[in-house]
Amino acid sequence: MATCKASNGxxxxxxxxxxxxxxxxxxxxxxxxxxxxxxxxxxxxCIANARRNGMTCDPV
Incomplete structure (x- = not known):
């Protein structure tokens, strides 16, 4: 599993x-x-779809 935290928390x-x-x-x-x-x-x-739905951070 890869995770990241956006600036909004x-x-x-x-x-x-x-x-x-x-x-x-x-x-x-x-x-x-x-x-x-x-x-x-x-x-x-999957990452491209998450970005289209608002993900701005980079999952590691």
Missing amino acids: DTWEIYQTNGQWHWRRTAPNGNIVGASTEGYHNRSD
């Missing part, structure tokens, strides 16, 4: 399940406020 996670990549956005209070609606075969496609 949200944490972004990039993770893999069953061979597909997903992203999840968690607010500072622990609530999940966004997630990918589909799995991606390529990690780079």
Whole structure:
């Protein structure tokens, strides 16, 4: 799993399940406020989708 923290305090996670990549956005209070609606075969496609949905940090 790769994570990064945005300047607004949200944490972004990039993770893999069953061979597909997903992203999840968690607010500072622990609530999940966004997630990918589909799995991606390529990690780079997943990161691109997360960026289109507001991710500004770089997951490590």
